[in-house]
Amino acid sequence: MFLISPKKLRKVGIIGMNQRNFGLVARYNPRRLYPLVDDKLKTKLLAQKAGIAVPKLLGTLLYQHDVRKLEKLLTAYDEFVIKPVKGSGGKGILVISRREHNLYFKPGGDMLSLMEIKRHVSNILSGLHSLGGKPDTVMIESLIKLDPVFSDYSYEGVPDLRVIVLQGYPLMAMLRLATHASDGKANLHQGAVGVGIDIGTGNALHAVQFGKPAQRHPDTRKVFTELAIPHWDKLLSLAAACYEMTGLGYLGVDIVLDRDQGPMIIELNARPGLSIQIANNAGLIPRVKTIEALKNIDPDPESRVNFSKKYFSANPSLQAAPHTEHARSNNLALQ
Amino acid sequence: MQATFRLYALVLLIMSAGIGLILYKHLALGFPLLPDEKKLVWIVEAKIDFIAHGDPINVSFALPPKNPDITFLNEDFASPDYGFSKLELKEGRRAQWSKRIADGPQTSFYRLSIYKNDRMAAIHATDNPHELVEPEFDEVLQTAATALLNQARSKSADTETFTRELIKSLNSESPTQNQSLLINNQSSADEKTSLLVSLLAMEGISARIVSGLYLEGGRRRQSLANFIEVHDGTQWLLFNQDTGNSGLPDNFLIWQRGGQSLLDVVGGTNSRVSFSIIENVQSSRDLVLGDSQDEQAGGIIDFSIYSLPIEQQNAFKMILLLPIGALVVVIMRLLVGIRTSGTFMPILIALALIETTLVAGIIMFLIVVSAGLLIRSYLSYLNLLLVARISAVIIVVITIMASISIISHKLGLSQALTVTFFPLIILAWTIERMSILWEEDGPKEVFIQGAGSLITAIVAYLFMTNHIIEYLSFNFPELMLVNLAFILILGQYTGYRFTELYRFKSLEQQNVSDKS
Numbered sequence: 001m002f003l004i005s006p007k008k009l010r011k012v013g014i015i016g017m018n019q020r021n022f023g024l025v026a027r028y029n030p031r032r033l034y035p036l037v038d039d040k041l042k043t044k045l046l047a048q049k050a051g052i053a054v055p056k057l058l059g060t061l062l063y064q065h066d067v068r069k070l071e072k073l074l075t076a077y078d079e080f081v082i083k084p085v086k087g088s089g090g091k092g093i094l095v096i097s098r099r100e101h102n103l104y105f106k107p108g109g110d111m112l113s114l115m116e117i118k119r120h121v122s123n124i125l126s127g128l129h130s131l132g133g134k135p136d137t138v139m140i141e142s143l144i145k146l147d148p149v150f151s152d153y154s155y156e157g158v159p160d161l162r163v164i165v166l167q168g169y170p171l172m173a174m175l176r177l178a179t180h181a182s183d184g185k186a187n188l189h190q191g192a193v194g195v196g197i198d199i200g201t202g203n204a205l206h207a208v209q210f211g212k213p214a215q216r217h218p219d220t221r222k223v224f225t226e227l228a229i230p231h232w233d234k235l236l237s238l239a240a241a242c243y244e245m246t247g248l249g250y251l252g253v254d255i256v257l258d259r260d261q262g263p264m265i266i267e268l269n270a271r272p273g274l275s276i277q278i279a280n281n282a283g284l285i286p287r288v289k290t291i292e293a294l295k296n297i298d299p300d301p302e303s304r305v306n307f308s309k310k311y312f313s314a315n316p317s318l319q320a321a322p323h324t325e326h327a328r329s330n331n332l333a334l335q
Numbered sequence: 336m337q338a339t340f341r342l343y344a345l346v347l348l349i350m351s352a353g354i355g356l357i358l359y360k361h362l363a364l365g366f367p368l369l370p371d372e373k374k375l376v377w378i379v380e381a382k383i384d385f386i387a388h389g390d391p392i393n394v395s396f397a398l399p400p401k402n403p404d405i406t407f408l409n410e411d412f413a414s415p416d417y418g419f420s421k422l423e424l425k426e427g428r429r430a431q432w433s434k435r436i437a438d439g440p441q442t443s444f445y446r447l448s449i450y451k452n453d454r455m456a457a458i459h460a461t462d463n464p465h466e467l468v469e470p471e472f473d474e475v476l477q478t479a480a481t482a483l484l485n486q487a488r489s490k491s492a493d494t495e496t497f498t499r500e501l502i503k504s505l506n507s508e509s510p511t512q513n514q515s516l517l518i519n520n521q522s523s524a525d526e527k528t529s530l531l532v533s534l535l536a537m538e539g540i541s542a543r544i545v546s547g548l549y550l551e552g553g554r555r556r557q558s559l560a561n562f563i564e565v566h567d568g569t570q571w572l573l574f575n576q577d578t579g580n581s582g583l584p585d586n587f588l589i590w591q592r593g594g595q596s597l598l599d600v601v602g603g604t605n606s607r608v609s610f611s612i613i614e615n616v617q618s619s620r621d622l623v624l625g626d627s628q629d630e631q632a633g634g635i636i637d638f639s640i641y642s643l644p645i646e647q648q649n650a651f652k653m654i655l656l657l658p659i660g661a662l663v664v665v666i667m668r669l670l671v672g673i674r675t676s677g678t679f680m681p682i683l684i685a686l687a688l689i690e691t692t693l694v695a696g697i698i699m700f701l702i703v704v705s706a707g708l709l710i711r712s713y714l715s716y717l718n719l720l721l722v723a724r725i726s727a728v729i730i731v732v733i734t735i736m737a738s739i740s741i742i743s744h745k746l747g748l749s750q751a752l753t754v755t756f757f758p759l760i761i762l763a764w765t766i767e768r769m770s771i772l773w774e775e776d777g778p779k780e781v782f783i784q785g786a787g788s789l790i791t792a793i794v795a796y797l798f799m800t801n802h803i804i805e806y807l808s809f810n811f812p813e814l815m816l817v818n819l820a821f822i823l824i825l826g827q828y829t830g831y832r833f834t835e836l837y838r839f840k841s842l843e844q845q846n847v848s849d850k851s
Contacts, residue, residue: 003840004840006830008842009831009839014831016830017835022827023829128771189776190776211838278838281842
């Protein structure tokens with residue numbers, strides 16, 4: 001059999017794409033708030049105002065003629081990340097980790113001339129990577145330094161953590177590790193490894209590559225079970241606080257761990273994907289129902305994190321049914 | 336909840352409006368639901384000949400009455416140099432030709448095209464009978480008639496059965512003395528009819544002659560056949576005077592009721608009428624449309640696509656197919672979960688495929704896109720701005736199209752000339768998007784999305800070229816409402832997509848026992 005039965009999927013509590021769009025995205029995310037997360041510059045400024053840690057902004061380029069300023073702007077830095085402000089799915093992100101005179105190097109060792117970087121910037125500005133091809137803005141930010149905990153699990157670049165947050169409660173988390181097969185990109189479709197992380201402890205639960213369970217990192221051969229995310233509480237609080245920051249009820253929060261500065265938000269997503277369920281080997285529906293059954297949302301991110309850690313932990317001994325679980329919710333979106 | 340309820344109410348409303356309109360058009364206006372329904376159209380031509388002798392001529396000719404079960408498509412009257420008028424008299428419709436002076440053989444034509452509609456079953460005439468006139472027979476015949484009537488009466492229960500018995504005994508193959516006395520004297524069909532009318536009058540039953548034509552294709556020099564109609568107290572019943580069968584036979588056109596003359600010619604001699612019949616097959620949709628143009632049924636049709644000039648109608652034929660394509664895309668994306676490059680690009684490809692035919696179209700599409708990708712990959716080295724690059728790709732696409740056309744023309748493959756039907760800008764954007772996709776997500780994603788687009792386009796193409804769907808979408812634009820209702824319902828579908836059953840396959844091993 002190549003297919004799983006829909007009955008089994010329902011039993012596991014997997015959310016499908018249609019249900020995500022209908023029951024979560026359309027339900028919890030008002031359209032007018034999308035620009036806050038679709039525009040990374042806005043997100044960054046918003047986060048800075050809210051006191052949420054983000055990578056440092058080194059500069060922005062708004063127009064084609066700003067491309068000339070690029071050289072001057074970059075002289076001060078040897079490592080940086082160039083991003084389209086309205087890019088989606090990691091498109092158009094250029095990471096430079098080393099510079100020798102006028103030559104720039106990607107983490108994988110590919111060499112780029114300033115000319116090529118200029119072309120990339122120009123492409124971003126003319127809207128190559130933005131939705132609908134609209135003119136875009138370029139954002140240059142500081143490079144994240146790899147936390148030593150990931151050094152055995154990273155093929156190239158910095159792994160990022162995706163936390164799904166529903167109405168401020170972290171539901172599920174996944175670490176995305178680039179591999180040789182994924183060409184250094186943290187995109188699961190292309191062969192990056194997704195590691196489900198226990199909300200309760202920050203320990204690795206289960207890992208998949210190409211939709212199949214994986215025990216070790218395909219390139220470093222390191223076993224995932226030994227992986228534990230540091231600063232876990234702080235990281236979850238950061239994710240939970242994004243609810244107040246944006247007002248979006250269903251969020252995918254992308255977090256990186258900097259060696260020196262700890263967890264930082266790099267991107268928010270109003271339409272986070274569903275692969276996280278595969279990486280966790282668990283469905284989102286039971287957790288969504290738990291949150292939907294709550295009578296009111298706790299205004300304090302810390303206590304929301306505690307709630308999530310208590311009820312969404314993979315360790316059954318810590319897990320207890322919340323009082324509200326049996327209260328029939330009138331939210332039929334997920335029934 | 337409220338929103339869901341409102342949506343379903345809306346869906347129900349739209350759906351019933353659509354289906355209602357379709358049913359109305361089908362049942363009341365006679366639009367056939369399937370394209371293959373052909374109707375027989377009969378063209379009946381009556382030719383009137385007479386000899387004129389230089390006197391004023393007045394020709395009066397009985398025209399067939401309009402029956403609800405038969406639609407008159409067309410009536411033509413032709414007679415050179417004659418004044419003409421159509422009269423609606425109490426006895427029926429008549430045509431009148433007149434001329435001050437005429438000499439020699441004269442001919443007038445009356446041509447009628449009719450078809451049987453399914454709108455209504457033939458109904459019995461219900462007009463009131465005239466007062467009975469007691470027939471006068473000589474004594475011998477009187478006795479024979481009385482005996483015959485007595486015999487028929489004893490074998491029957493009511494007017495209908497009595498008439499049947501009477502006709503049967505008159506037509507008996509081994510006639511009794513009484514029968515042969517009556518029938519021998521009266522041998523022609525007309526005389527038999529008037530005998531029947533007289534006999535029925537003796538019994539106190541009103542009866543009248545009905546004459547008409549058997550509609551059979553390719554008949555010439557036909558004359559009217561006589562039937563007899565008997566009033567049973569409430570309505571007229573029709574009988575075949577040779578067999579006694581009651582009811583209107585199939586394909587029989589009633590021309591005249593009662594004893595009025597079929598043709599009166601004043602001022603001429605040797606007058607004669609002959610009928611010829613031609614059978615014709617026409618699609619019933621054309622008939623309904625033709626019918627409505629001069630009739631009252633056209634209310635809806637007047638404000639429909641059919642009122643547009645033919646050229647615009649053909650454009651709409653295409654446009655009305657788009658919702659079918661949209662439905663296919665919705666199904667493929669929401670239920671099957673196929674990824675396509677560009678939401679509705681598959682519809683545009685499908686439209687192009689309609690013009691180019693399937694296999695040739697796909698081959699050309701693949702050639703243009705892969706050649707475009709190849710050249711585009713070179714363009715990406717040239718460090719161009721986006722708009723300039725896409726413009727360059729457009730020109731490249733035109734060049735490729737032109738080369739395909741010219742080369743195939745030289746090779747004698749006329750099929751490939753249709754390459755121009757592919758929407759140029761869409762192709763250029765497709766190439767651009769695919770090329771970026773290739774750079775960013777690798778060739779695998781390009782193949783997934785490209786194949787997804789093509790499969791969706793092919794499915795849409797198959798639906799859009801389906802003979803029945805094509806017919807329905809054009810002739811029943813109301814179908815769009817039904818389509819819309821389906822799309823609204825599909826917009827609420829929150830179940831799994833088919834491809835997700837594969838995507839989440841790894842969760843098969845998940846142990847759910849601790850959760851439930």
